Amino acid sequence: MATAEPLARTETDVAPGRGRRRWSRPRLRSEGPRTNRRSLPARVWKERSAYVFLLPGVLIFSVFTLAALIFAVYLTFHRWSIIEPDKPFVGLQNYRDMMHDKQFTGSVLNTIYFSGASVPISMAIGLLLALLVNLPLRFRGVFRTAFYLPVVTPFVVSAILWKWLYNGDYGLFNYYLLKAHIIDGPLLWLSDKNLAMPAVILMSVWAGTGFSMVVYLAGLQAIPEELYESARLDGAGALQRLRYITIPMLRPTTLFLVVMGVISSLQVFTQIFVMTSGGPVNRTTTMVYYMYLWAFKYFDMGYASTLAFALFFMLLVFTAFQLRFARQGFEA
Structure with missing residues (x-):
């Protein structure tokens, strides 16, 4: 759009009686957007x-x-x-071999078993602990630190510690179970095909619950206190406030923990490597540990890379499914 500039005065006397005012013709200019011609x-x-x-x-x-x-x-x-x-x-x-590899199928099932058990249990216990340490208790800072301490403990150290606890000869678990007359003989926690994976899951829950607690605690402290006050005035009890206020308001926090927990659990390796080495009879062989075997025991990097991309696509599918499910829940 072209606009006219203000009329420009020429050299004249503007005072009365000293001359005549003369005005030049208006000049047109364009006010379009400036273009950056810099290379x-x-x-x-x-x-x-x-x-x-x-x-x-x-x-x-x-x-x-x-x-x-x-x-x-x-x-x-x-x-x-x-x-x-x-x-x-x-x-x-390599891809055709992977599709017909029964051990790979078993490692996928073991990984899903581990994820399906460890993630919900860690989140549930983490929520319970977060609710407890959010109360106005004495020394709650000490309790928060104690519950979070396993998270900052190196995973190898935690796995070695729990391996000692599970020892069939001098482990503390067998000692106290025998003292309480709950079992008749020592259990081979990490050598029994029915107990090995639950034992690893228990250790992983202990190590990961503190992270869920801290994240849930942050979510709890972000909930406006006015909502709880209004619910109390309406006669809502503690369980009703938990069901209708706390849990719905923690939905984004829960989504974050589910996504992070599934991604982490599908890549479980350290506790398997230290505690069971994939045994007994491959009952604790997970995808990452199976990938490790092909890379550093059988020295076939091509097939190990193929397994890695299979894990990547599994993570991609799980994450996309979770995000889509959560988005539908938010819209509902």
């Missing part, structure tokens, strides 16, 4: 300090993440043994 190299050079600060992170990501990911995709199409010079191209053979 891309010039703009990059102008912001060079920002790119210098970003460069180390970009290089690290490119070398250790992006390049590694591309190379892993390349490995899936080869029989890539780290101890043999010949690394033939096999196409989709």
Whole structure:
């Protein structure tokens, strides 16, 4: 849109009696948006300090993440043994072998079993502990620290500690169960095919409950106190306030814990490696541990990379399903 500039005065006397006012003709100008005609190299050079600060992170990501990911995709199409010079191209053979691998199917079922048990139990106990330490108790800071301490304890240390507790000869679990006459003989917790996975799940729940407690505690403290006051005035009891206020208001927190818990549990490895080594008879072999066996015991990096991408797509599907389910719940 063209607009006229104010009329420009020429050299005249504006005082009365000293001359005549003369006005020049208005000049038209365009007020369209200014276009940045600076070239891309010039703009990059102008912001060079920002790119210098970003460069180390970009290089690290490119070398250790992006390049590694591309190379892993390349490995899936080869029989890539780290101890043999010949690394033939096999196409989709690794994927076909994976689809017919019964041990891989068993590792998937074991992983789902572990996730389906450990995640809900950790969240439920974490919510209970968060409700308790949110009360105006004495020394509640001490209790919060004690409940969160297993989270910051190195996982290897925790796994070794629990392996001692599960020991069939001098473990504390068998000792107290025998003293209480609950069992007649010592249990082989990590050697029994029916007890090994529940024993690992119990250890994982102990190690992960503190994280759920802290996240739920943050969610509880974000709930407005006015809602509870209004519910008390309406005669709502503690269970009714928990059902109709606390749990609905904690729905985003619960979604976060479910997604993070499933992602973490599908990648379980440390406690399996330290406590059971996948036994007995592969009853505790999870996907990541099975991947480790093919990479560092059988030295077939091609098949191990194929298993890694299978785990990636499983994580992707689970996360997308959870987010979609949660979105439908929010909309409802």
